[in-house]
Amino acid sequence: MDPSSTDAPGSTAVEDSFASLTLEEFQAMTESQRAQLPKTRLKKLLKLEANTKKKADKADSAASKLAIEQQQRLDAASKVKISLDSSLPAPVQVKIKDLNLSVVNTRVVLCAWVHRIRWDGKKLLFLELRDGTGFVQSVFVNELCMTTEAVTLNREASIKVWGNVQKDDRAKGGVEIQVDYWELVGSSPSEIESILTYESNPDILLNNRHLVIRGTKASSVLRMRSIITQCFREHFFANGYCELFPPTLVQTQCEGGSTLFSFDYFGEPAYLTQSSQLYLETGIAAVGDCFCLLPSYRAEKSSTRRHLAEFHHLEGECPFIDFNELLHRIEELVCDTIDRIIEKGGDFLKTLNPDLKPLKRPFRRMKYSEAVEFCRENLIYKEESTKTHFEFGDDIPEGPERKMTDMIGEPILLTYFPTSLKSFYMKRCEDDVTLTESVDLLIPGVGEVVGGSMRMDDLDELLEAYKRENMDPSPYYWFTDQRKFGSVPHGGYGLGLERFCCYVLNQHHIRDVCLYPRYRGRIQP
Numbered sequence: 451m452d453p454s455s456t457d458a459p460g461s462t463a464v465e466d467s468f469a470s471l472t473l474e475e476f477q478a479m480t481e482s483q484r485a486q487l488p489k490t491r492l493k494k495l496l497k498l499e500a501n502t503k504k505k506a507d508k509a510d511s512a513a514s515k516l517a518i519e520q521q522q523r524l525d526a527a528s529k530v531k532i533s534l535d536s537s538l539p540a541p542v543q544v545k546i547k548d549l550n551l552s553v554v555n556t557r558v559v560l561c562a563w564v565h566r567i568r569w570d571g572k573k574l575l576f577l578e579l580r581d582g583t584g585f586v587q588s589v590f591v592n593e594l595c596m597t598t599e600a601v602t603l604n605r606e607a608s609i610k611v612w613g614n615v616q617k618d619d620r621a622k623g624g625v626e627i628q629v630d631y632w633e634l635v636g637s638s639p640s641e642i643e644s645i646l647t648y649e650s651n652p653d654i655l656l657n658n659r660h661l662v663i664r665g666t667k668a669s670s671v672l673r674m675r676s677i678i679t680q681c682f683r684e685h686f687f688a689n690g691y692c693e694l695f696p697p698t699l700v701q702t703q704c705e706g707g708s709t710l711f712s713f714d715y716f717g718e719p720a721y722l723t724q725s726s727q728l729y730l731e732t733g734i735a736a737v738g739d740c741f742c743l744l745p746s747y748r749a750e751k752s753s754t755r756r757h758l759a760e761f762h763h764l765e766g767e768c769p770f771i772d773f774n775e776l777l778h779r780i781e782e783l784v785c786d787t788i789d790r791i792i793e794k795g796g797d798f799l800k801t802l803n804p805d806l807k808p809l810k811r812p813f814r815r816m817k818y819s820e821a822v823e824f825c826r827e828n829l830i831y832k833e834e835s836t837k838t839h840f841e842f843g844d845d846i847p848e849g850p851e852r853k854m855t856d857m858i859g860e861p862i863l864l865t866y867f868p869t870s871l872k873s874f875y876m877k878r879c880e881d882d883v884t885l886t887e888s889v890d891l892l893i894p895g896v897g898e899v900v901g902g903s904m905r906m907d908d909l910d911e912l913l914e915a916y917k918r919e920n921m922d923p924s925p926y927y928w929f930t931d932q933r934k935f936g937s938v939p940h941g942g943y944g945l946g947l948e949r950f951c952c953y954v955l956n957q958h959h960i961r962d963v964c965l966y967p968r969y970r971g972r973i974q975p
Contacts, residue, residue, distance in 0.1 A: 471487075471491070471495070473495065473498055473499065473502060476495045476498075476499065477499060520601075523572070523601045524598065524601060524602070526596070527596055527597055527598040527600070527601045528598055530593050530596045530597050530598075531597070532593055532594060532597060532631060532632075533631070534612065534631045535630060535631065538557060538612075538630060539557045540557070541557045541558050541559040541612050542556060542557070542558050542559070543558070543559055543560075544558045544559070544560055545560075545581055545583045545584075546560065546562065546579065546580070546581045546583050546584035546585065546586045547583035547584050549584075549586055549615060549623060549625050549627075550623060550624070550625060551617060551624055551625065553615050553625075554615050554616065554617050554625060555614065555615065555616075556614070556615050557612070557613065557614050557615075557630075558612070558613065558614075558615055558627065559610065559611070559612045560579065560581065560586075560610070560611050560627065561581065561608070561609075561610045561635065562579035562580055562581040562586075562608070562609065562611070563579065563580050563581070563606055563607070563608050563609075563664070564577055564578075564579065564580075564603065564604070564605055564606060564607045564608075564609060564638070565577075565578040565579060565580040565585060565605070565664075565666070566578040566605065567603065567604070567605060569595075572595075572596070573591060573592050573595060573596065574589075574590070574591055574595065575589075575590040575591075575594075575595035575600065576588070576589060576590075577590065577603075577609075578622075579609075579611070579627075580664070580669065582669070582673075584622075584623070584797065585622050585623075585666070586621070586622065586623060586625070586626065586627060587618070587621045587622065587626040587627070588611055588613065588626065588627040588628075588629050589626060589627065589628050589629060590629050590632070591629075594629055594630075594631070594632065599634040602637075603634070604637070604638045604639065604640050604642055604643070605638060605642050605643070606638040606642050606661075606664065607634060607635075607636060607637050607638040608634075608635040608636040608638075609632055609633065609634055609635055610632065610633045610635055611627060611629050611631075611632040612629065612630055612631040612632065613627040613628050613629040613630050613631075614627070614628045614630065615627060615628075616628050622797070623797070642661070645658055645661060646658055646661060646662065656961070656967070656972060657974070657975070659965075659966055659975060660975060663965065666801065667801070667802070668962070670798045670801045670802055671802065671951075671955055671957065671962065671963055672965065673798045674791075674795060674798045674799060674802060674951070674954070674955055675947075675951055675955075675963060677791060677794050677795060677798070677799075678787070678791055678947070678950070678951055678954060679743060679947070680794070681787045681790035681791050681794065682743065682764055682783075682787050683743075684790060685782075685783060685786050685787050685790065686741050686766070689739070689782075690738070690739055691739045691740055691741050691766065692733075692737040692738065692739070692740045692741075693740070693741055693742060693743075694729075694730060694733045694737070694740045694741070694742050695742060695744070696723075696726040696729035696730055696733075696742055696744065697723070697729065698722060698723045698726070698744060698745060698746075698747075699715060699720055699721075699722065699723070700720065700721055700722075700723045700729075701715075701718070701719065701720050701721065701925050702721075702728060702925050702926055702929070703721065703724060704723070704724045704725040704727055704728055704873065704875075709724060709748040709749045709750055710722075710724065710749060711747050711749050711759075722747035723744075723745075723746055723747060724746055724747065724748060725746050725763060725765065725944055726742050726744055726746070726763065726765050727765055727767070727875075727942060727944060728875070728926070728929050730742055730765055730766075730767045730942065731767050731905060731929065731932060731940065731942065732928060732929070732932055733767065734767050734768070734769040734938075734940055735769070735932070735935075735936060735938075738769060739766070739767070739768050739769070740766070740767055741764065741765060741766040741767075742763075742764075742765055743762060743763070743764050743765075743947070744762070744763060744765075745760055745761070745762055745763070746760075746761055746762075746763040746944075747759060747760055748761075750969070750970065751970060752970075753969060753970055753971075754848060755958060755959045755960055755961075756848065756896065756897060756949055756952070756960050757960070757969065758948060758960060758961075758964070758967060758968060758969050759968045759969050759970060760968040761946055761947065761948050762946075762947040762948065763944050763945070763946065763947070764944070764945040764946075764947055764950075765942065765943065765944045765945070766779070766783070766942050766943055767905075767940060767941075767942035768940060768941060768942060769938045769939075769940045770938055770939060770940070771939065771940065771941055772904070772939060772941075773887040773889075773904050773941065775941075776887075776889070776902060776903075776904060776941040776942075776943070777815070777863055777865070777889060779943075780863070780889065780891055780900055780902055780943050781811060781812060781813050781863070783900075783943075783945070784809065784861075784891065784899075784900070784945075784950075785808065785809050785811055788806070788808060788809055788954065789808050791806070791954055792806060792807075792808065799955075802955045802956060802957070803954065803955050803956035805956075806954060806956075809861060810860065813860070813861045813862065813863050813891070814858065814860055814861065814862050814863070815862075815863050815865060816862050816863070816864050816865070817864075817865055817866045818864060818865065818866050818867045818868065818885075819842060819866070821846060821854065821864055822840045822841070822842055822844070822846070824854060824858075825839070825840045825846065825850060825854055826839050826840060828854070828857060830850045830853050830854055830857075831850070832844055832850070842868070843868055843870060843871075845871055848897055848898075851892065851897055851898065852892075852895075852896075852897040854892075855892040855893065855894050855897060856894050856895065858894075859894055860894065861891060861892065861893050861894070862891070862892040863889050863890075863891055864889065864890045864891075864892055865887075865888065865889045866879065866885045866886065866887070866888065867885070867886055867888045867890075868884060868885060868886070869883070869884055869885065869886055872886045872888050872903065873903075874915040874916065874918070874919045874921065875903075875905055875906055875912070875915065876888050876903040876904070876905070876906070877903065877904040877905055877906050877907070877911075877941075878906075878911070886903060887903055887904040887941075888901075888902070888903040888904075889901070889902050889903065889943075890902075893953050895952075895953060896949050896950075896952050896953045897949070898946075898949070899945060899946060899949050899950050899953065900943050900944065900945045900946075901943065901944055902941065902942060902943025902944065903941060903942075903943075904939070904940070904941040905940050905941060905942065906933070907933060907937045907938060907939055907940060908933065908937070909930070909933035909934055909937070912930060912933055913930070948960045948963050948964060951963040
């Protein structure tokens with residue numbers, strides 16, 4: 451056999467050793483180094499190198515041709531001038547939200563950003579415009595799209611357009627603007643196309659969050675979040691609540707010291723609030739039912755899709771109620787607010803979650819002890835790797851809790867948690883002091899959205915709770931006084947706005963419903 455007709459013994463091993471050789475590494479090799487490569491591998495790499503060079507040459511040629519054409523367009527565009535036609539009817543100043551079938555054939559003037567650009571030849575240009583209230587298509591023809599400003603226009607430029615509103619069933623909202631004049635307000639460089647792409651990793655997207663929020667989805671989320679908070683407030687005001695504004699710089703803790711952000715307050719130790727609940731409780735003797743919507747802060751080490759270091763906390767406190775009334779109020783808050791959101795959401799809600807439906811009432815009631823049994827019966831483990839079952843007294847963490855909720859498939863009011871799992875201020879059950887009159891609202895796909903309880907209203911019980919938790923009661927004197935001066939049965943709750951938004955807007959990650967999310971490792975921009 452001719453030795454040259456096949457590779458020498460052991461050649462397969464040599465071939466394998468070069469299998470991971472990249473084109474870049476091959477191009478950096480000298481001729482003598484290439485000569486040492488197995489023949490089959492060398493042949494493949496040479497072919498790849500040639501094809502890559504051919505593609506690069508073709509791309510360079512196309513870019514050169516495009517540059518020549520672009521320069522020719524610019525030269526021609528410099529000679530094109532447009533002017534406002536004073537003989538046309540005076541325009542009506544509008545926002546995109548005002549554009550609908552009722553204003554068809556009306557001449558309008560609109561200020562907006564260029565959201566998308568689509569050319570059809572050199573004399574027809576379609577721009578999707580965005581002004582924060584919605585999106586609309588505008589059509590530019592002939593000289594209007596042949597000016598220097600037109601041929602150099604990029605996404606995110608700001609412009610002012612004059613034109614006639616026309617019906618178009620294919621367009622968003624059923625109308626479009628036939629432009630008769632326009633002006634460039636602020637230009638945008640072409641680099642906008644390379645900063646953010648579909649392949650951009652999460653860090654790049656978060657570093658450029660100020661640009662990301664201009665997108666269709668992100669801007670719709672911000673609009674809907676505003677509508678959601680409006681609907682919450684409407685619910686509270688319709689039911690006679692008073693909005694209060696507790697401080698967020700405090701010297702007390704509410705949810706345990708491990709998640710406190712501490713700082714120096716003019717020489718005194720202080721914290722960013724974990725919850726406004728304690729201060730809100732003091733308001734019930736002044737204004738009755740009350741609520742607040744303010745930031746809360748948790749130095750969470752968790753980096754899950756539902757944890758933040760800064761979140762917005764919707765909290766309510768109600769005097770002269772019992773535990774069943776508290777559960778009813780939480781259910782009404784969530785259901786009524788979702789009904790209002792469906793009514794007001796419009797196109798923004800259709801873009802994000804067109805399938806949102808009113809929640810079925812009443813919510814399923816489940817005791818903590820029943821949840822433990824459910825997990826055991828359905829093989830939802832405390833520790834998956836060891837198949838360790840939950841026992842009474844165990845905290846059910848996020849993963850198993852969400853698995854249980856998704857398996858049940860409906861909202862759950864999970865009640866009567868052990869005292870050891872809940873905060874010091876929660877009222878104990880009269881028939882079993884090892885349990886608390888506490889509740890978590892769990893929603894499929896999100897998990898816990900609301901946490902609440904009846905509050906201790908007995909002075910001696912509260913003093914004993916301070917002692918049990920090794921807490922110095924002196925900084926809480928104002929909270930303790932609530933039990934000295936006309937104490938009443940009362941309860942309240944806290945709702946995580948971002949988690950609620952995730953459910954309503956069908957968003958997987960909590961960071962996507964924040965303007966600028968804050969969590970461990972992220973404090974910019």
